[in-house]
Amino acid sequence: MARKDSKQDSGKSRVPAGDRPLSELLRVPGERPVDLGAYDARATPGGPADKAAGLAATVLLGERLADLQERLWAAGSAGDRRRLLLVLQGMDTSGKGGTVKHVIGLFNPSGCRIRAFKAPTREELGHSFLWRIKRALPEPGEVGIFDRSHYEDVLIARVRELVSRAQLTTRYHQINGFEKSLADDGVTVVKCFLHISYDEQRRRLLERLDNPDKHWKFNTGDIDERALWPAYQEAYEIALERCSTAAPWYLVPADRKWYRNWAISRLLLEHLEALDPQYPKADFDVAESRARLLAT
Numbered sequence: 001m002a003r004k005d006s007k008q009d010s011g012k013s014r015v016p017a018g019d020r021p022l023s024e025l026l027r028v029p030g031e032r033p034v035d036l037g038a039y040d041a042r043a044t045p046g047g048p049a050d051k052a053a054g055l056a057a058t059v060l061l062g063e064r065l066a067d068l069q070e071r072l073w074a075a076g077s078a079g080d081r082r083r084l085l086l087v088l089q090g091m092d093t094s095g096k097g098g099t100v101k102h103v104i105g106l107f108n109p110s111g112c113r114i115r116a117f118k119a120p121t122r123e124e125l126g127h128s129f130l131w132r133i134k135r136a137l138p139e140p141g142e143v144g145i146f147d148r149s150h151y152e153d154v155l156i157a158r159v160r161e162l163v164s165r166a167q168l169t170t171r172y173h174q175i176n177g178f179e180k181s182l183a184d185d186g187v188t189v190v191k192c193f194l195h196i197s198y199d200e201q202r203r204r205l206l207e208r209l210d211n212p213d214k215h216w217k218f219n220t221g222d223i224d225e226r227a228l229w230p231a232y233q234e235a236y237e238i239a240l241e242r243c244s245t246a247a248p249w250y251l252v253p254a255d256r257k258w259y260r261n262w263a264i265s266r267l268l269l270e271h272l273e274a275l276d277p278q279y280p281k282a283d284f285d286v287a288e289s290r291a292r293l294l295a296t
Contacts, residue, residue: 022046022266028193028251030244034237041197041255047262054258061265062106068272069143071279073111076141078280081186084271085137085144086264089151090194091232092222093204094254096147099194102261103268104145113138116147129153129171130178140186143268150175151239158235159228172242179246188271189247192264193240194254198229 025046028034048054076083086104088096097116104112115136124132130150138144154171157163163171182189205222208214225232240249250267254260 020046021270022263023248023250023270026250026252026263026267028240028244028249030241030248032241034240036195036233036237039195039251039253041195041200041253043253044256044259045253046266047259051256051258054262058102058258058262058265061262061269065106065265065269065272066108068269068275068277069107069111071277072143072272072275073108073141074279075277076139079140080277080280081140082188082275082277083138083140083142083144083186084188084190084268084275085146085182086268087146087149087151087189087191088194089149089155089192089236090254091196091201091229092225093201094194094196095257095260096194098257099192099261099264100145100147103264104143106265107143111141112143112145114145114147117149117152130174133178137182137187150178151243154239154243155232155235158238159231172239175243176245179243183246188275190267190271191247191249192252192267193236193249194260195251196254198226200255201226 022045044054048057072080072082072084088099090096100114104114113136117132117136120129120132133146133150136144136146154168154175157171158168179189205218208218240251243249252260252263252267
């Protein structure tokens with residue numbers, strides 16, 4: 001990851017994307033204290049030279065992503081239980097919805113399962129906090145996308161003091177156990193924290209206020225939440241530190257939307273390439289079927 005004292009912050013000196021996997025550059029060191037203030041939200045570690053190059057590179061990644069997704073979907077139809085789950089977390093306006101639109105839009109929607117988690121319903125509150133998460137998991141062969149996730153129950157719950165600290169500690173352990181069970185069942189979990197700066201969030205909220213077409217996206221409560229920015233940053237730091245055992249976190253600088261989209265596309269590509277799904281072989285006589293078809 002690019003810290004604020006890194007040469008990468010200028011945007012002029014970067015590690016070429018082909019030299020090291022982006023998953024190495026953006027991976028949060030697990031089980032060590034995390035200081036979000038040390039990371040520049042405008043950095044572009046490992047990324048293309050500029051916005052124009054980034055947009056073009058993302059389009060090219062889309063072709064490969066679509067191919068791998070189709071292979072994963074096809075393999076799932078033949079009994080391969082593997083699937084991928086993208087978890088998106090971040091402060092308001094960090095780009096969770098934008099990522100779904102611009103990155104997941106590269107996939108065939110037939111093989112995707114998208115879920116945006118909001119405040120729990122009365123029914124959901126009657127169950128364990130993981131109950132609604134388990135019901136939304138992708139099926140074998142699918143790519144699942146969570147816009148917010150089970151982490152809300154250690155983020156908002158911590159900031160708003162909805163549960164005791166002892167309960168929070170239990171939840172961190174439950175999350176780690178849950179994510180391990182997913183890995184054991186063939187789910188590749190890609191957790192991305194979209195790191196936006198305080199000033200950039202203000203700018204994006206002002207854009208919503210200044211554009212009548214975006215008023216529907218604005219909530220006056222967003223202003224109140226900004227007053228809790230330090231508390232949310234601390235809550236994220238703790239979650240990033242304590243919940244990286246079964247599935248690592250990736251810190252994605254999100255002040256530059258083009259970089260955010262390119263980086264998440266690249267991370268997905270690296271994980272899908274590692275899975276290397278294959279089209280299933282025909283379970284019928286291809287030559288015979290062809291001959292019969294030609295005879296009709």
